[in-house]
Amino acid sequence: MPHRPIRFLIVDDIDQNIMALEALLRRDGLVVDSARTASEALELMLQHDYALAFLDVQMPGTDGYELAELMRSTERTRGVPIIFVTAAEMDEARRFRGYEAGAVDYIFKPIDPVVLRSKAEVFFRIGRQAKDLERQRDEMQDIARHRDRAMAQLKAHADNSPLAFVTLDRDLCIRSWSKGAERMFGRAAGDMLGMTATLSGWLDDQGAGLLTGWLDSRQDGAPRFSAEISLDHADIGPISCEVYGSVLSEGPGRQSLSLQVLDITERKQAEEIRSLLIGELNHRIKNTLANVQAIARQSLRQSASLGDFETSFGGRLQALARAHSILSDATWASAPLDQLIDDQISSGTLDGDRLLRDGPPVELSPDTMLRLALTLHELGTNAAKYGALSVPQGRIGLSWRLEAGHLVLTWRETGGPAVTPPENSGFGTTLIGAAGGGDSGAVEVDWRPEGVVWTIRLAEGVTRLSATAGALEAPVAAVTGRRSTLEGCRVLLVEDEPLVALDLRYELEDAGAIVTGVARTVAEALAAGQEGQVDLALLDGNLKGEPVDEVARMFDDLSVPFCFVSGYGREHLPQGFDHAPLIEKPFRPDTLRAILTALLTREMRPAAE
Incomplete structure (x- = not known):
């Protein structure tokens, strides 16, 4: 809240009186407003908050007493302190009327500057204290709003978290039980709060001993612990949990244990x-x-x-x-x-x-x-x-x-x-x-x-089986021709396993083919293919962990017939290349030659998917 000055109001129908009072009241941090009629004064008081009002008793129209009564009848101006300013002799009846109208004091003309400043100083300080209290109130309200927002966020996170948040006191009595704990253990907070963790059946004796040991720890600060504990679910019995605990001090001899619990039942089952x-x-x-x-x-x-x-x-x-x-x-x-x-x-x-x-x-x-x-x-x-x-x-x-x-x-x-x-x-x-x-x-x-x-x-x-399954299509039509047409055929091997590449090379050379090279990576295969002079290619389904889609596309773009040689099934090979036959590892030499021969002569017929 920005700093606001203290305001006084002078109400007098004579300009010289106003100027004299303003001169005597002038000081840092004080703003003095003036009004010459009751209506002007009421309008100003609707716009500003005043720490003190000086009202001239003798004013034409509505005098000071009447203005004071009007101020007391309005909620906004009812609390403004009033000092009447008068030059008339005051009898007891008139003085009583002034106090009855709401005055806190009188100042008599001619005005004694010391008396004026002394009385004004009191209200200036009261006004400043009131401003400070307002500022502190606003700051506390802001802090409270931030606190409430933070608490709401924490509660939302706790309620929506897959973790269960539980707080225990020194006697392992349950003091808080989150929505996550309700979901994880099938136990409502109303049934758990105020119960000891062991008597509720949620924690067994072994787990209680472990948590008590955490509370008895003599470590400095807020010690943190973790362990795997078996905790009870209301419907399915004990479940495996990973528990993270922090010991919090709440004063001499007073401690609490804040727990964050993760259900690791599925993880334990997956590990098994x-x-x-x-x-x-x-x-x-x-x-x-x-x-x-x-x-x-x-x-x-x-x-x-x-x-x-x-x-x-x-x-x-x-x-x-x-x-x-x-x-x-x-x-x-x-x-x-x-x-x-x-x-x-x-x-x-x-x-x-x-x-x-x-x-x-x-x-x-x-x-x-x-x-x-x-x-x-x-x-x-x-x-x-x-x-x-x-x-x-x-x-x-x-x-x-x-x-x-x-x-x-x-x-x-x-x-x-x-x-x-x-x-x-x-x-x-x-x-x-x-x-x-x-x-x-x-x-x-x-x-x-x-x-x-x-x-x-x-x-x-x-x-x-309950129902008759249709006959499965063979992945590739049987090849009956055994006549080799690989004589003089230039073949590129794309294979990252040296022994398999060596075995393929021997079989191809025995069939009369010329192996132009062996590529063991995608980069080598792309470079070898771009060099040209390849009639046929054998492509592994994976090269050192890299997919071979780019190599297969290159062979198609260059119109180089190729087949896959792989231990993978068709579903794990690059998609969109069903026209390329698959030779599964380990391969039979006669099958290898027959499929390559048919590939060269375009006799290979892919099976319907």
Whole structure:
């Protein structure tokens, strides 16, 4: 509030009297106004606040007594002190009338300057004190408004915060309980305030001991603490909470504990799930590596040559990888059997035109899916080498049914060469037998002359679907042509894994292609592509953590045919490039050559999405 001067008012119909009083009253911080009639005086008093009014008793029209009575009848002017100024002799009756009209004193003419200044000084100081009190009142009101606004903001933050705010006294009695605490613990403030935290059931004895220890701390200032405590929810019981506490002093021997509580139940559950998932991931990885090791050893042990080993091991590894892709798309939950069969067709292991399948829609657990993927691969490979798929008129019948919750799957070959039982069982037969999970009698074979019949019983890991799922489209049409047209083709490899790049380079050079270079980063790939003289490109789905969208766009702009070579599924690759086929890692050499040959000759047909 800005400083305002003290104001006096002189009411007299004679200018000389006004000038004399003004001269005697003049001082710093004082403004003296004057009026010559009662109406002028009342108008001024409606505009200003006066600390003192000097009223001449003898005035024409409305005299000083009448003006004083008018002032006392109005709320705004009722509190203005009045000193009457008069030259007349005063009898008791007239003096009484003046005091009755509201006068606080009289000054008689001729005026004694000392008396005038002495009396005026009293009212000047009273006026100044009144102004100071007004200013202090206004300042206190401003402070109160700011305090109320700050308290309202704090309360709004506390009520809307995900934290619970709780205050306890020295005896752990609850003194405040925020809206956040009501939401977090399902307990109304009215039920908690005034209760001890332990008797209310909110805090157990162990937690009470911890908080009491905080209150007993001898640290200087306002000590701060934090801990994980189990606190009780009214409906669901104990929940895990992270508690931050500050000990506040409220005078000698008096303390309170301010708590901020965060519900970490979901975080603890997420940590537990993450730990379980990491353990499960480690388990799956080690199991997968152990399976790959076993497949590699047994394939090598029973292969007549290195070429046979490469073909058998690569096919089995590819079957395992494709089954992993199916399970990854299903977030490692159950996946449909039909999808596994479609995948075997799209990879070229089975011929969809010569496969007759029949059975109810079922889903397979991850372990069952992986075993059956290897089994179907071995059955299809054996049929292509020695059985029904080795001749044009051969057919495969694949049927399954559910019996008492078990899946009975039958593989029946017809139209192929005459069958004779093998003298020795190879590793492929062992893989087929593993489909039943190792249970005795789960896998049976009947070497009929007209065609072999395998019966596989799966006792677990099978769930019947409620509705029939439509057959899934193969991601890429099967490529039957094996004739290489890569001779002299200039190929750019975009791959950041050195061993994979080396393997791809050997396969391409064996097929007669010329590898113009290997780009391991996006920048290197863009530079190599702009240099030109590239007939074909192989593009990894990710280069050292960088997306390859820009590289794929460059190949399209340069009209360079390319394909993705990646461990990612199509949904994780750059979007808008469905015309580029996908070769999944690990790759089979024959599949690599066939897809690249078809890409060059524009025989590749993308499947409908």
